[in-house]
Amino acid sequence: MDGSLEAKASQSDAPAPLYASRVKVYPAAVHGPVRRAKWAILIVCLALYYLVPWLRWDRGPGLPNQAVLVDLQGMRLYFFGIEIWAQEFYIVTFLLVLSAIGLFAVTSLFGRVWCGFTCPQTVWTDLFMWVERLIQGDRNARMRLDRAPWTSEKYLKKGATHAAWLLIGAATGGAWVMYYNDAPTVVRELATGQASTSVYFFFGLFTLTTYGLAGWAREQVCTYMCPWPRFQAAMFDDHTMIVSYRPWRGEPRGRHKAGASWDGHGDCIDCRQCVNVCPTGIDIRDGVQMECIGCGLCVDACNTIMDKVERPHGLIAFETLANLDASTAAVAAIPAGPARFEPAMKARSGINLLRGRTLVYAAALLLVTGVILGAMALRTTMDLSVQRDRAPLFVRLSDGSVRNAYTVKLLDRRQSPGTVVLEVAGLPGAHLSVIGAETDAQGRPLLSTRADGIVTWRALVTVPDDAAPHGSKDIDFRILDPSGRRLTAHESAFVGPGRP
Amino acid sequence: MPTKIEKDAVTGKMTTGHEWDGIKELNTPSPAWWLYTFYATIAWGIVWIILYPAIPWFGGATRGVTGWVAREAITEEMASASAAHAPMLERIRATPITALLDDAALRDYALAGGRVAFANNCQPCHGAGGQGAPGGYPVLADDEWLWGGTLADIEQTIRHGIRAEEDDDTRRSQMPRFVADGMLTWAQAGDVAEHVLALSGRSTDAAAAARGAPIYADQCAACHGEKGEGMREQGAPNLTDRVWLYGGDRRSITTSIAYARAGVMPAFQGRLDPALIRMLAVYVHTLGGGEPDAGR
Numbered sequence: 001m002d003g004s005l006e007a008k009a010s011q012s013d014a015p016a017p018l019y020a021s022r023v024k025v026y027p028a029a030v031h032g033p034v035r036r037a038k039w040a041i042l043i044v045c046l047a048l049y050y051l052v053p054w055l056r057w058d059r060g061p062g063l064p065n066q067a068v069l070v071d072l073q074g075m076r077l078y079f080f081g082i083e084i085w086a087q088e089f090y091i092v093t094f095l096l097v098l099s100a101i102g103l104f105a106v107t108s109l110f111g112r113v114w115c116g117f118t119c120p121q122t123v124w125t126d127l128f129m130w131v132e133r134l135i136q137g138d139r140n141a142r143m144r145l146d147r148a149p150w151t152s153e154k155y156l157k158k159g160a161t162h163a164a165w166l167l168i169g170a171a172t173g174g175a176w177v178m179y180y181n182d183a184p185t186v187v188r189e190l191a192t193g194q195a196s197t198s199v200y201f202f203f204g205l206f207t208l209t210t211y212g213l214a215g216w217a218r219e220q221v222c223t224y225m226c227p228w229p230r231f232q233a234a235m236f237d238d239h240t241m242i243v244s245y246r247p248w249r250g251e252p253r254g255r256h257k258a259g260a261s262w263d264g265h266g267d268c269i270d271c272r273q274c275v276n277v278c279p280t281g282i283d284i285r286d287g288v289q290m291e292c293i294g295c296g297l298c299v300d301a302c303n304t305i306m307d308k309v310e311r312p313h314g315l316i317a318f319e320t321l322a323n324l325d326a327s328t329a330a331v332a333a334i335p336a337g338p339a340r341f342e343p344a345m346k347a348r349s350g351i352n353l354l355r356g357r358t359l360v361y362a363a364a365l366l367l368v369t370g371v372i373l374g375a376m377a378l379r380t381t382m383d384l385s386v387q388r389d390r391a392p393l394f395v396r397l398s399d400g401s402v403r404n405a406y407t408v409k410l411l412d413r414r415q416s417p418g419t420v421v422l423e424v425a426g427l428p429g430a431h432l433s434v435i436g437a438e439t440d441a442q443g444r445p446l447l448s449t450r451a452d453g454i455v456t457w458r459a460l461v462t463v464p465d466d467a468a469p470h471g472s473k474d475i476d477f478r479i480l481d482p483s484g485r486r487l488t489a490h491e492s493a494f495v496g497p498g499r500p
Numbered sequence: 501m502p503t504k505i506e507k508d509a510v511t512g513k514m515t516t517g518h519e520w521d522g523i524k525e526l527n528t529p530s531p532a533w534w535l536y537t538f539y540a541t542i543a544w545g546i547v548w549i550i551l552y553p554a555i556p557w558f559g560g561a562t563r564g565v566t567g568w569v570a571r572e573a574i575t576e577e578m579a580s581a582s583a584a585h586a587p588m589l590e591r592i593r594a595t596p597i598t599a600l601l602d603d604a605a606l607r608d609y610a611l612a613g614g615r616v617a618f619a620n621n622c623q624p625c626h627g628a629g630g631q632g633a634p635g636g637y638p639v640l641a642d643d644e645w646l647w648g649g650t651l652a653d654i655e656q657t658i659r660h661g662i663r664a665e666e667d668d669d670t671r672r673s674q675m676p677r678f679v680a681d682g683m684l685t686w687a688q689a690g691d692v693a694e695h696v697l698a699l700s701g702r703s704t705d706a707a708a709a710a711r712g713a714p715i716y717a718d719q720c721a722a723c724h725g726e727k728g729e730g731m732r733e734q735g736a737p738n739l740t741d742r743v744w745l746y747g748g749d750r751r752s753i754t755t756s757i758a759y760a761r762a763g764v765m766p767a768f769q770g771r772l773d774p775a776l777i778r779m780l781a782v783y784v785h786t787l788g789g790g791e792p793d794a795g796r
Contacts, residue, residue: 399742435786
């Protein structure tokens, strides 16, 4: 007696294990409007990914003619007519900030539509599952095949599946490297074994990660690896559309015989179709949960069943928590059964798009968009960078005048080279000369630019002894076009000897 | 003390079969994944020993079957690097030095290489950016040149040095040690110094300057010029300007007259590739004081 009690106590005291092995998910095929939308989005996303590198965009001689290209050697980012240099990469940072805020805004309005419809993990997993279903059959056939002993048929089916997955992975990796290299060239090089080691490395990396993440890891990526589900609840409120089971309508759930009365019976017949089609293997009837990626396939599955049992659609639907609460409150006094349907649906209100949260996101979106557009609009075609020589600090010339030397870098984004005038301001009596440059009629140096490139010049500023500043004085270097219009400027300093 | 390996009643684990002062140790083996990783590293190590040089031996480490040697690999890499530079260096050797500045590609290449070579060879004396140092190390960024500031002059100076004993073509001149060798008295040297100051209008003692003038005309003007304008053929500095290599005050000038000055720079011919010497000349020329070559 004592012993058994002790044993029981020690059993309940033992901490639950922290490790649980994965239960493999076998999602069943499903048909309906959500599924059709997902197919359409999948096709658009994949088409964009695979075809965009092939788009051509003429930028003139000597420049790549690929519409979207990350040129790592040249440190440029080409996007159709836009060209972003390495030092302007902050614009891309703002784009990422914009994407993040956009994601927050969409999530607070419509829940995890990014996760459920457009996330690459979802899109590729969906594609891989489609291949798997095509070769191995639907849920039950796949479960049977996994349990079956290893026959030649099982080897054939499994082998074909993995081969197809690897092929898709290779296409994914192959498309990835096209964004960093000229697409037709890199494809030819890949095929003939002439591509660089880094191209093969990234080709292999993306082949294997695609195969591993979409073939093997699947929902574990969303549940364990991705940080987004962990904090997306912070964007949710009572008015966010989330995939919801309507318990006021479904409960009490249980088997229902065809033709029997629905009075006292919920609409949920516990057929588990919503669980069977779920790509993450959860039961949506347990309420909102972290593993739910909001894909809505259970909505289609349940509606199909509702058609069969002749009950209205929407036992599982994209619904807000506020409406769920309103419906539940409206039917509190009505016994379970079809009588609940109308008053509950009437109690719902429309989607509330203008909320404090969404307005803040909208304002942030506008602000960041403004920053990006402003940064793009204020970009100059020419950039000047002036760096003062630190050694020597200054040079005393034979006539006693004081000279500072500067490294001048002139960046020209225009497609043809030109000639501009360099002048210095803020130092009376200063004489500016540039080594190797011609001068104009007024003795100002004329700098020739390099089309779509940078030229480095060495500039010397000399002032007579009596005009030399004591210590440091701020000066401005300016670039003027031949007509005298100021194109760009750069601040620097002139250092003279200290007071004797 | 050895004892029986037995199952521990409390934990259900086996003991190690040792006992110390009545304490038995439980057998807690290393985790399997750790062991297998360890074995894998051993296997890796054996493969490595077979493939690559590994065991130190008399007369060098054992050669692996691949025959790879780090020293040979770096030699090959350096050979391929120099091979990549060879065409450019050949062009620099073949181009007249006065034309090096005209070709943008050659000029940029020469500047980049010259900057590095300057830091390696010249910077200890002439300072970063050619800022010079007190006590006889000339500023290379100003417009005063003892022996000339054209590209050809600078190349000549770097190749053969200044008063470099090992080089017959070196730039050579010797100022007499006027006081030390008894040619002038200290008082005369002071008078000459006052005259030198007067050349740039800085004299404060007109009588002393007047006494120094005839001595200057006799002893100094042959090299430094009647008006102190200097003479590049002799490396004799201009005495009228504001650049003073050894100091321009009365005391420094008197010391220079008394003991003479003779800076030495080594000849770099034979130490550096001719192309590298040209690149150095281009770099020094662009520091700020470069003079146009004759006929340009």
